[in-house]
Amino acid sequence: GNSVTQMEGPVTLSEEAFLTINCTYTATGYPSLFWYVQYPGEGLQLLLKATKADDKGSNKGFEATYRKETTSFHLEKGSVQVSDSAVYFCALTTNNNDMRFGAGTRLTVKP
Amino acid sequence: DAGITQSPRHKVTETGTPVTLRCHQTENHRYMYWYRQDPGHGLRLIHYSYGVKDTDKGEVSDGYSVSRSKTEDFLLTLESATSSQTSVYFCAISPGTEYEKLFFGSGTQLSVL
Numbered sequence: 001g002n003s004v005t006q007m008e009g010p011v012t013l014s015e016e017a018f019l020t021i022n023c024t025y026t027a028t029g030y031p032s033l034f035w036y037v038q039y040p041g042e043g044l045q046l047l048l049k050a051t052k053a054d055d056k057g058s059n060k061g062f063e064a065t066y067r068k069e070t071t072s073f074h075l076e077k078g079s080v081q082v083s084d085s086a087v088y089f090c091a092l093t094t095n096n097n098d099m100r101f102g103a104g105t106r107l108t109v110k111p
Numbered sequence: 112d113a114g115i116t117q118s119p120r121h122k123v124t125e126t127g128t129p130v131t132l133r134c135h136q137t138e139n140h141r142y143m144y145w146y147r148q149d150p151g152h153g154l155r156l157i158h159y160s161y162g163v164k165d166t167d168k169g170e171v172s173d174g175y176s177v178s179r180s181k182t183e184d185f186l187l188t189l190e191s192a193t194s195s196q197t198s199v200y201f202c203a204i205s206p207g208t209e210y211e212k213l214f215f216g217s218g219t220q221l222s223v224l
Binding site: 004041042043044045046089091098099100101102103104 | 115150151152153154155156169170201203213214215216217218
């Protein structure tokens with residue numbers, strides 16, 4: 001079945017550090033891939049997406065590239081801010097009523 | 112923000128009691144979903160609805176039932192709550208099957224003692 005594996009946290013970085021959160025997937029067919037962010041006390045919000053191989057999703061300085069050959073969709077940001085502190089979820093779907101989420105990675109950015 | 116309201120926001124109950132969580136939307140979206148969020152598991156789909164009185168099971172539906180008698184309301188019921196159902200429950204809505212338009216509510220923290 002479809003599944004997502006993302007790096008375990010928590011991740012703690014200093015402001016302006018480089019961020020990578022790893023995500024790999026297993027899927028039948030051709031999945032669409034997503035990163036969601038959850039701020040404290042809130043629901044998930046879509047951060048970025050990619051729908052086919054080699055697509056790069058980007059938003060708010062975050063980027064992720066759909067790598068079919070390595071079945072990966074790693075999230076990166078060149079310079080994190082304190083306001084980026086949140087939980088990040090990688091997700092995929094091949095069937096539009098079956099979104100599968102990773103376990104989430106908590107990021108804390110210190111000033 | 113998409114108009115999604117979950118109620119209650121927090122609930123503590125005892126094992127064996129029935130519990131109903133409510134999701135209310137003001138967006139007139141066709142699809143509504145219930146997820147549970149647990150440490151180490153991310154979000155898992157419980158049930159979803161694709162229209163009034165049209166529902167289907169998700170990945171972890173055992174012990175849960177749902178109902179949708181109006182477009183705007185989607186109810187999740189635990190007929191006899193168990194401690195394993197202690198979780199954070201999220202409702203989500205979407206107008207169709209485009210996942211970039213999936214919006215989440217703020218969640219309900221349920222504790223079953």
